[in-house]
Amino acid sequence: MIKTRAYSRYTREAGLLLGKQIRLSRKQRKWTEHELAERAGISRATLQKIEKGDLSVALGLVFEVAALVGVRLFDEEVSSLENHIARTQEMLSLMPGAVRKPSKVSRLDDDF
Numbered sequence: 001m002i003k004t005r006a007y008s009r010y011t012r013e014a015g016l017l018l019g020k021q022i023r024l025s026r027k028q029r030k031w032t033e034h035e036l037a038e039r040a041g042i043s044r045a046t047l048q049k050i051e052k053g054d055l056s057v058a059l060g061l062v063f064e065v066a067a068l069v070g071v072r073l074f075d076e077e078v079s080s081l082e083n084h085i086a087r088t089q090e091m092l093s094l095m096p097g098a099v100r101k102p103s104k105v106s107r108l109d110d111d112f
Contacts, residue, residue, distance in 0.1 A: 040068055050062050
């Protein structure tokens with residue numbers, strides 16, 4: 001039995017927007033679906049899912065296709081993206097390694 005994943009409206013719209021941007025960029029480059037799919041190493045059917053904003057496609061594939069057609073996901077400059085990664089890594093290094101819920105420890109009776 002296949003479970004259908006429920007996504008928020010924002011997520012669905014973001015996927016649709018990214019798919020449309022990829023399709024627009026592909027057409028502006030005058031590439032066929034087959035040409036782009038071949039460059040990305042995916043099937044034409046997978047590319048069609050990406051361009052339709054299908055959220056079941058692996059994120060890495062979507063990012064690769066976006067990069068191939070020039071859709072910038074975060075910044076115009078690659079060096080700027082590298083700076084964001086470095087800053088985010090610095091902030092992550094200041095955070096605890098894991099997030100755990102506090103255990104339910106009964107209050108200690110330390111009255112002497």
